[in-house]
Amino acid sequence: MKIHKDTTIQPVSNPVISIGVFDGVHRGHAAIFDRVRSRSNELGGESIIVTFRPHPRLVLGDKSETLKYLTTFDEKSSLISRHGIDHLIVLAFTKEFAKLPPCDFIKQYLVDRVGLRHLVFGFNHHFGHNREGNFENLKSCAVKYGFSIEQIEPVVAGNCQISSSAIREAISLGNVRRAAQLLSYPYSLQGKIVAGRQLGRSMGYPTANLDPEDEHKLVPANGVYAVRVRINKQDYMGMMNIGFRPTVDKMKGNKSFEVHIMDFAGDVYNNKIRVTFIDRIRDEINFSSLEKLREQLERDKIRAVEILS
Numbered sequence: 001m002k003i004h005k006d007t008t009i010q011p012v013s014n015p016v017i018s019i020g021v022f023d024g025v026h027r028g029h030a031a032i033f034d035r036v037r038s039r040s041n042e043l044g045g046e047s048i049i050v051t052f053r054p055h056p057r058l059v060l061g062d063k064s065e066t067l068k069y070l071t072t073f074d075e076k077s078s079l080i081s082r083h084g085i086d087h088l089i090v091l092a093f094t095k096e097f098a099k100l101p102p103c104d105f106i107k108q109y110l111v112d113r114v115g116l117r118h119l120v121f122g123f124n125h126h127f128g129h130n131r132e133g134n135f136e137n138l139k140s141c142a143v144k145y146g147f148s149i150e151q152i153e154p155v156v157a158g159n160c161q162i163s164s165s166a167i168r169e170a171i172s173l174g175n176v177r178r179a180a181q182l183l184s185y186p187y188s189l190q191g192k193i194v195a196g197r198q199l200g201r202s203m204g205y206p207t208a209n210l211d212p213e214d215e216h217k218l219v220p221a222n223g224v225y226a227v228r229v230r231i232n233k234q235d236y237m238g239m240m241n242i243g244f245r246p247t248v249d250k251m252k253g254n255k256s257f258e259v260h261i262m263d264f265a266g267d268v269y270n271n272k273i274r275v276t277f278i279d280r281i282r283d284e285i286n287f288s289s290l291e292k293l294r295e296q297l298e299r300d301k302i303r304a305v306e307i308l309s
Contacts, residue, residue: 001081003088009114012087014045017110018120019127022051024070025079026183028122028155028162033083035152036120045117046086050110051076052093055216059093068218070167070187079185089114102133103141116147123154157182174221176277186228188276189217189257193268205297207241207258208268210275219257224281226304229261230274237262239304240275243284262301279307 002009016039022029033049040047057067071079073090080088091097091109100108105128110116119142127133135151142149155162162182170179171187180186191212212219222243229238240259259275261268281303287293 001077001085001088003077003090005090006092009087009089011115012046012048014040014043014117015048015087015114016040016043016045016118016120017048017050017114017116018122019050019110020122020125021055022049022076022080023055023164024167024183025076026070026162026164026167027157030083030184031155032120032122032152033080033085035150037084039118039120039150040086043117047084048087048089048114049080049085050089050091053090054093056093056098058216059095060098067216068168069216070164070171070183070218072190072214072217075190098128100128102128102138103144105133106138106141107145111145111147116145119147119149121149121151123152168218171218171220174223174225174280176220176225177279180278186276186278187220188274189219190272190274191257193271193273195269205260205294205301207260208273210240210257210259210273212257213272219255220277220280222255222284224284224300226278226281226307227259228276228278228308229259229264230276231261231264231268231271232266236264237305237308238275239281239300240277241284245284260297260301262305281307 016036018032018036020029036047036049053073055067055069077088106116106119110119119138121135121138125134135149138149160166160182167179167182170176170182176187189210189212191210193208194211195209220242223241225240225242227238227240229236238259238261240257242257243255245256281300285296287296
């Protein structure tokens with residue numbers, strides 16, 4: 001997949017395009033990408049996904065301090081590439097850009113510059129100034145500028161329509177197994193290992209303290225998780241605690257992200273690691289003593305190995 005920072009790309013034949021933020025690149029998005037690819041094959045054309053950077057809410061100040069997304073840009077582009085898309089166009093999102101009426105955006109960026117032939121639109125998707133860019137409003141735009149348009153039906157898992165919002169809710173509740181079902185892959189965090197107080201080492205459970213690489217990346221609910229850890233291109237079993245360590249820190253401080261990497265003896269400091277969440281083991285608990293905590297960690301490790309095996 002070729003990544004373009006704007007729409008000034010070489011002319012492509014019969015481009016089939018879809019537009020969106022595509023946070024999470026979940027199963028609903030996969031249905032869109034599959035249709036873009038299949039329709040481009042039918043037309044003898046090329047498949048194009050158009051997205052935006054930075055996230056529109058960061059630019060518009062729409063409660064940007066509470067913005068939590070599922071995928072960083074690098075994660076999103078990597079996931080999209082797995083769907084066999086030919087081109088990813090990344091448009092710089094600015095306040096001026098946000099004022100552009102949706103049909104004008106389609107005309108200036110996709111029709112004039114790329115030669116839009118067919119537009120695939122997600123279910124209940126809106127974009128553009130005042131969110132006026134919806135499927136019904138763009139039908140007249142399609143007639144006016146000579147391209148065809150279709151809307152994809154929602155993808156449902158059980159009784160839940162798959163959406164980025166539903167996945168964020170599952171992760172916020174700690175239900176990472178459910179989130180993985182909706183995403184089609186397990187959720188993960190990436191960051192650098194920083195020095196900690198090394199109290200885990202004194203109890204036989206040395207932990208690496210993760211500093212997440214993106215402050216806006218959504219973190220699962222506080223608790224203990226069975227995880228897989230990737231470091232130096234190798235995968236290990238692990239368990240992770242997210243929270244405020246109430247047994248150790250009686251005064252609530254900053255949230256910590258501590259991962260115990262099983263069967264690993266190397267130096268991890270300042271290394272980047274990726275922690276992939278497989279299942280939640282329990283809530284974070286305030287134990288009466290460090291010995292009670294150590295006993296629980298033994299049980300947690302047994303449970304983590306059962307889950308990961």
